[in-house]
Amino acid sequence: MSEQAQVLVVVGAYLALSLGVGWRAARGTSASATGYVAGDRSMGGLLMYFVTGATIFSAFAFLGAPGRAFSTGGAAFHIIAFGVIGFLPFYWTGPAAARLGREHGYLTQGELVAGQLRSRALAPVMALVGIVAFVPYLALQMRGAGLVLEVLTGGHVSVEVGAAAVYGVVFLYVWHSGVMGVGWTNTLQGMFMMVLAWALGLYLPRAIHGGVGAMFERMDPEFLRMPGLSTSGEPWSWSMYGSSVLVMAIGFSFWPHLFQKAFAARSDRVIRRTVVLYPTFQIFLVPILLIGFAGVGYAPPPSQPDQVLPHLLLQLDIPALLVGLFCAGALAASMSSGDAILHSAASILVRDGWIVGAGRELSAEAERTAIRWTLLPILVLSYVTATTFHEDRVGLLAYAYGPVGQLAPPVLAARFWRGATGQGALAGRVAGSTVTIGLPFVADLGVHPGLPGLAVNALAIVVVSKLTGSGQGSTRNDPRAPSSRT
């Protein structure tokens, strides 16, 4: 059997296992929208830990992050830095959201904000912005999966075919099992990724440089020093480093697909324990960075920084079985984010767009069916994006974090400030996103554009809420809020 065939057999076995685990996960959950979107609010600690951890660690983990370490040195440490603090707000926002979810039947972030601020218009706006960030993010996962398969099979499986095959499996288990399929496959994939990351992170420096310490001793200390280099190879400024960490940390727990898991948790205690344990997931990134550093000085170098890991594996003449295992691990990283994004995007479109925004009523079964059918166009749109645009992973992820970070002020205002109004939150959301996306085309302030975006966002919420706030406070916690349903 050829090496490519052996790789494909291992990948095929992994995909079959994922499909089996994801398919069986539906057992025990109801056929309602709450069952499909939030697993009947029954997720325990193990699932929550892996669903939140593996969801965030995407194709970026095995491709973008090693590439960043390889090409930008000490700048790559910011990938760990923002994750250390990024999930902590969820210790307070998660249980608060879960309680409101139980009381009012919320299943999405948009529903919560719209319901708390009594503004139907907010839900579809938040859904739209979420989808704008979701599609390139999902496309990134698909392209990552396709690229890994193409490189490691020596071009026998193209990016297009590989992405279609992998995401065909994702579609099947998300279609059948909803969030519980996402949860159980993420648990499998998370464990697999951790083992593989440590195995490769220790093996490659040893095979190439004689060990981790020996590898770093040979490198230029300047290269390893923060803030390192930008992706264009220029020295990165501390203001860009610090503001990037801050913006990505603020946006971290407000990614709609991550925030939504608050509604799936069995109890507040489960959410809090998950947050407490979460920094341990950051340790998983250490070997990922070691993999990237292992490629520094290696000849021949990879054609692109993102290719450093598959490039090293092919160059080192590693047994095909191990290459296949790596390939499966990289697919696990891609799928563990892609499935959550796909599931979340479909539920957000139906719940926030159709039910809350358009004010349509659907039976529980019809709603689940609508969400299932919505998976398909999102998947197709993302696939077309993945196979058409070839944006680099780091740039695409940084782009996605900017607008997502702008979700934080409206969500926090909706939950923790009685004076906030729907108009204020809407104005903040639009103003913040506009500044974040538009600023790089107008001026370079030397900081991540999301930071001035957040300032404008918060200011707009306060000013517009003050101007439109009379009489709003008394209805803020009215249980007849939009989408007060299960």
Next chain:
Amino acid sequence: MRLRDMLLAAYLAVAVLSLTGVLFRDLATHDGLVLGVPVGLAWVTGWALATFACMALYHVTRPERGEDAGHGDDSEGAR
């Protein structure tokens, strides 16, 4: 504000300022290796471990409020 809340707030303030490079920049960018890895990598990994320990301590000292599986409790910080 209880003592544990104040201590956590102080810890988080220092953590955020340190991880964004505002505080202890010289310490974080010192040349050399710690446990075989660059100081900067050891620095951010150390913050991950310290944050886990700090949050665990904060969590276990949380006053009991009768929460149980399937039910929430009163949410701290909620209005």
